[in-house]
Amino acid sequence: MNQLLKDKLSLLPMNPGCYLMKDAKGQVIYVGKAKRLKNRVKSYFTGSHNGKTARLVREIVDFEYIITSSELEALVLEINLIKKYDPKYNIMLTDDKHYPYIKITNETHPRLVTTRKIKKDGGKYFGPYPNATAANETIRLLNKLYPLRKCHTIPKKVCLYYHIHQCLGPCEYEIPTQDYKPYIEEISRFLKGDYSKVKADLVKRMEAAAENLEFERAKEYRDLIFHIEATVEKQKMTLNDFIDRDVFGYAEVEGRVCVQVFFIRQGKVIEREVSIFDGIDDVEEAVLTFIGRFYQSNNTLKPKEIFIPSTLDQELLSQLLDVKVMVPKQGDKKELVDLAMKNAEMALNEKLQLIEKQEERTLKAVEKLGELLSLPTPHRIEAFDNSHHQGMDTVSAMVVFTDGRPDKKEYRKYKITTTSEGDDYQAMKEVIYRRYFKVLNEGLPAPDLIVIDGGKGQVNVAMEVLESLNLSIPVVGLVKDEKHRTAFLLDGRDMEEINLKKKGRANVFNLLTRIQDEVHRFVLSFHHQTAQNRQLTSILDEIPGIGPKRKRLLIQNFGSLEKMLEADDSAYEQLGFAPELIRRVKLFIGEELQKKQ
Structure with a gap:
């Protein structure tokens, strides 16, 4: 330990606060918080450490600290400092995920889309869906059931969706806004967890189609019913109060921490999320910081309630998140926390060996x-x-x-x-x-x-x-x-x-x-791209009427002679090309490609 560190350690106060560890380049490599700064920071330089903590200590040549008036302020400050400096030893704690939501757009002709940002734009948002595939599958299902607009930009004529009765055709027909209202209400009920009406309606349609000997259509309805059962009913009901809540559990082995989150929406476990990171020394504090970071990037992700194990600071987390945080003591709610803890332990044990192999290939090789x-x-x-x-x-x-x-x-x-x-x-x-x-x-x-x-x-x-x-x-x-x-x-x-x-x-x-x-x-x-662009540029230079600006437009939008030849005239028209110039470009390119054959 250098003399600077010894002198600064002797001056540390017993107040709560945050500390910033620095390497030889003066870069912040780790941020932590403590109830008592003196005890926590000194602990890094006394005794022996294993794994990542030992690597961290070897690199520390200096540190700074910031005193706060409470542990809550220290936790908030720690989260913000990690976001600011992105220290490499806090790396997994900075894994901000923006989970997708399903949105019914507030447009004249509404659409169903996925989005990772919630805006005050009048749209209806449902979620979150930690599994983006599940969100996209749900949208595909709803688009088959309800004739909302599918296209981002309304075309000039009806497309296939209109002909298969999955769109009302606002591109050709005047569709009053109120016509969409019953569809939006049914979709909203569906996304809030009420699938019974949709499923019952599909069963009726399937039976009616079968009676009319429309077996292909009956099969489509049957497949949609199966899809609902596969994508939205596969999770068993866990609680019957229909409150949105997240359940946290964690496990620790030799400083490695796994946090498991169950997302419960409308009484169902819709998804779970697993994160594994290094807790350095204090596992409980690392988990608290993780949970704070988990919700910091998007407050709309927060549910009505959060369940945590008794080892975490319930009051501190409740103050930080401004959400009802509970430590269930018995019954179904306690079983959910226990299940999250058990899943975290299993996931950590399964992944430790894989992580060790990855470290052998990466950091230990370095x-x-x-x-x-x-x-x-x-x-x-x-x-x-x-x-x-x-x-x-x-x-x-x-x-x-x-x-x-x-x-x-x-x-x-x-x-x-x-x-x-x-x-x-x-x-x-x-x-x-x-x-x-x-x-x-x-x-x-x-x-x-x-x-x-x-x-x-x-x-x-x-x-x-x-x-x-x-x-x-x-x-x-x-x-x-x-x-x-x-x-x-x-x-x-x-x-x-x-x-x-x-x-x-x-x-x-x-x-x-x-x-x-x-x-x-x-x-x-890069070389292939450069050579291709040079050849493409030299060929386009020979076409009368194609100057630097149009040449750049052609390369940026099509990228190759083949795609320029195959493109519709409408694609050229959108770039401002006149019909005669389009004909000239395609004629010249066609001749050029024939020479190469």
């Missing part, structure tokens, strides 16, 4: 890579590769792996401008300069390690560029053996090769192979 290179654990790895075809369309790409997993939102593509002759060294020089000049100027997070898909030449170029920018970031290259398979890791600091095939290095080898394959796939995809 830690082992750091050990091989005598570096701190490289949590953020940025990898680069180039691609060209006979010196043309040279491009580069960067992929990012965070804690051994691809972080696709951080991927970047680069069109190389300083060489057109397939000079791999110059391409690498350009992309490294562009990337890390931007990192410096925009204050972007720098990687812990740079991986180059190449040997000494490419690694040397990358290190020269970094040196010119006054950046000290380790660089490694991936070197192939005589069979053209990656076998060595080239350390850019001393240009020594590390054999990845040695015993005990399989996870590191597999990690680097995944990184190499991913950056290779990404750059090849």
Whole structure:
């Protein structure tokens, strides 16, 4: 423990509050709350720890704390700080899910849609449906039963839905608003849990169709009845008071926590949700924070009541959520909580082994890579590769792996401008300069390690560029053996090769192979797209009347010559193309495609 930590620990107060753990880069890596800050923060630096807590403690070089006037304020502040900093050791607690709702739109001709955001737009919302598939299946069923509008934009003429009596045809006929009222009322009853009227009506229709020897139609009604039974009646009634409530249970094994939530709507368990994360040290506090985060992103998700086990702070949670929170003591309600706890335990036991294997492939492989290179654990790895075809369309790409997993939102593509002759060294020089000049100027997070898909030449170029920018970031290259398979890791600091095939290095080898394959796939995809667009652009340049703006419209909306030829004239008209120009484009493209055959 460094002297700064020792001095700050001695000054900690006994008040409630939040603490923010920081790493060597000054980044917040964990946020927690405590009834007594002094006791909680000190506990991290005394005794021994296992798993994720041990990894966290190894990375802490500093911390901050914020005093609050109550434990409730500390819990609210902790939730907001996690949302603000997104610390990597709180990662599972930031998994904000926006569950889908079924919405009857407030339009002249209403529709049934799924949405993850509730707005004050006059629409009717039903849910939530933690299982999006269940929501979509329910909409498909209702669309078969009731003739509401199906299309997003009303077309100019009736479609198939009108002909099969699943739409009233507002595109051609004046449909008074009151005509939709009985359908909306029946759909609302259905979505609130009253399926009996719909089912009874379908039974009558099925019997009538059978009597009239309309067996195909009778079969359709029978299938719809089966569908209702399969999708909405499969859950047994759990409570008969029809109050919407959520039931929480949890289990813990060696700091790993599983939270199980039962969503009860209209007396039925409509869905359950399982989340697994690391509780670090205090499991109960981690579960409280999880529940707070669970409802924070969307208050409309909150039911009338929440059931929790007796080990959680009922009063604190009730104040936080402003909802009736109960700890059932006996009867059916207590059995629901016990069932949630049992399910959480079973789910955790089933997934622990899988999680362990995933960690072996990811975070533990990253830690082992750091050990091989005598570096701190490289949590953020940025990898680069180039691609060209006979010196043309040279491009580069960067992929990012965070804690051994691809972080696709951080991927970047680069069109190389300083060489057109397939000079791999110059391409690498350009992309490294562009990337890390931007990192410096925009204050972007720098990687812990740079991986180059190449040997000494490419690694040397990358290190020269970094040196010119006054950046000290380790660089490694991936070197192939005589069979053209990656076998060595080239350390850019001393240009020594590390054999990845040695015993005990399989996870590191597999990690680097995944990184190499991913950056290779990404750059090849970009190169193919670039070459295709260049060829497409050069062909379109030859068509009279097609300037830069129209050329861009064609590429963006169709993407290929084949799709341009197959598209209806109406698709062109929507882009502002006149009939004569449409005829000219299609004629030219048709001739061009014939030449290729």
